[in-house]
Amino acid sequence: METFDITVIGGGPTGLFALFYAGMRGAKAKVIDALPELGGQLYALYPEKYVYDMPGFPAIIAADLVKGCIEQAMQWPHAVCLEERVTGIERRDDGSFALTTDKAQHLTKTIIICSGIGAIKPRKLPAPSAASFEDRGVHYYARNFDAFSGLRVVVVGGGDSAVDYALALEPRAKAVTIVHRSQFRAHPHSVDLLRRSKVEIRQPDFEVKEVHGDGKVEAVTLVQSKTKEETRLEVDAVLCALGFVSDLGELARWGIETSGHGVVIDPITMETNVKGIYAAGDVIAHAGKLKLIACGTSEAAIAVNQAMVYINPANKVQPVHSSNLTLPISAKVGAQP
Numbered sequence: 001m002e003t004f005d006i007t008v009i010g011g012g013p014t015g016l017f018a019l020f021y022a023g024m025r026g027a028k029a030k031v032i033d034a035l036p037e038l039g040g041q042l043y044a045l046y047p048e049k050y051v052y053d054m055p056g057f058p059a060i061i062a063a064d065l066v067k068g069c070i071e072q073a074m075q076w077p078h079a080v081c082l083e084e085r086v087t088g089i090e091r092r093d094d095g096s097f098a099l100t101t102d103k104a105q106h107l108t109k110t111i112i113i114c115s116g117i118g119a120i121k122p123r124k125l126p127a128p129s130a131a132s133f134e135d136r137g138v139h140y141y142a143r144n145f146d147a148f149s150g151l152r153v154v155v156v157g158g159g160d161s162a163v164d165y166a167l168a169l170e171p172r173a174k175a176v177t178i179v180h181r182s183q184f185r186a187h188p189h190s191v192d193l194l195r196r197s198k199v200e201i202r203q204p205d206f207e208v209k210e211v212h213g214d215g216k217v218e219a220v221t222l223v224q225s226k227t228k229e230e231t232r233l234e235v236d237a238v239l240c241a242l243g244f245v246s247d248l249g250e251l252a253r254w255g256i257e258t259s260g261h262g263v264v265i266d267p268i269t270m271e272t273n274v275k276g277i278y279a280a281g282d283v284i285a286h287a288g289k290l291k292l293i294a295c296g297t298s299e300a301a302i303a304v305n306q307a308m309v310y311i312n313p314a315n316k317v318q319p320v321h322s323s324n325l326t327l328p329i330s331a332k333v334g335a336q337p
């Protein structure tokens, strides 16, 4: 069985940029992802949403960004293993790693963990009746905003996802109400857009207490948690964005040190407590960590460059500039002489 230089766990934007960078550094790389498609949260959770904070793109739809990331990464013939979940990592006698998945075993000299929020499991709406309406009006993802066209939608939550969902649905839906029990935690610019939009804001101190309907959602009861006053709101759909429950236990089982929020790394090298295993993107935790695509890509570049030195100490950490590297033909198209 072939031993790869770098195996990337997770094919989200961070993992894809790690693959790109591995190619730039001449490494033989592989990516393994549990999902059937590359793209991580962007493709699984918000393919139709605009992303405004990518360098070089004033606005880009998440699915288009993923397409570009895949094209950029796959300029090299990297191995791609989809619908394969990594379940274990073991150090071999020669210092390399054997990586076990639910389908096979993979050998690699180094590993970069880019597993994001891990198994993507949304936090559920606590209203007791909500479970019986799941996918019959109560949703935890909005993969296709047009499915909400002409509907009366209540969005629950106050983070980036909730505010972005409300803004994306406002021009399509018949009416959008956002309900949140506290202060908005979303990006101030998005909150500003929300306040200037037609979205009805029930915040702070509002919660969805009950979901009503006969086979499908017809209304919700909102409760003002301080006054206990209840209001019935006629709606066709409830879109919940209450965050995710991540399974850091999986990483601990691999022998990787975690804190409450993610993998503990050295922020200078991205190395974990295990020599030769690095982590980047949403999966990592340190005091200055920002869970943004741009930050994950930067961490991926650092991890790959460090891994190259781990593989061969004669390599330099500091890569040469992209303009000095041997890029594939496709990347040279349009290059200035």
Ligand SMILES: Cc1cc2nc3c(=O)[nH]c(=O)nc-3n(C[C@H](O)[C@H](O)[C@H](O)COP(=O)(O)OP(=O)(O)OC[C@H]3O[C@@H](n4cnc5c(N)ncnc54)[C@H](O)[C@@H]3O)c2cc1C
Binding pocket: 009, 010, 011, 012, 013, 014, 015, 032, 033, 034, 035, 039, 040, 041, 042, 045, 046, 049, 050, 051, 052, 053, 084, 085, 086, 087, 114, 115, 116, 117, 118, 119, 160, 161, 162, 164, 250, 280, 281, 282, 283, 291, 292, 293, 294, 296
């Ligand atoms: C609604 C919403 C809107 C957002 N908007 C923005 C925005 O506008 N700008 C911005 O910068 N950021 C935004 N973010 C955050 C951004 O999506 C994340 O920072 C980014 O996706 C992190 O990328 P990642 O590659 O580290 O992880 P992920 O995108 O989570 O990808 C991780 C991948 O690892 C895989 N995986 C996990 N465990 C295993 C395993 N054991 N075996 C195999 N595969 C595994 C998963 O299947 C997944 O594909 C938003 C997030 C949400 C939810």
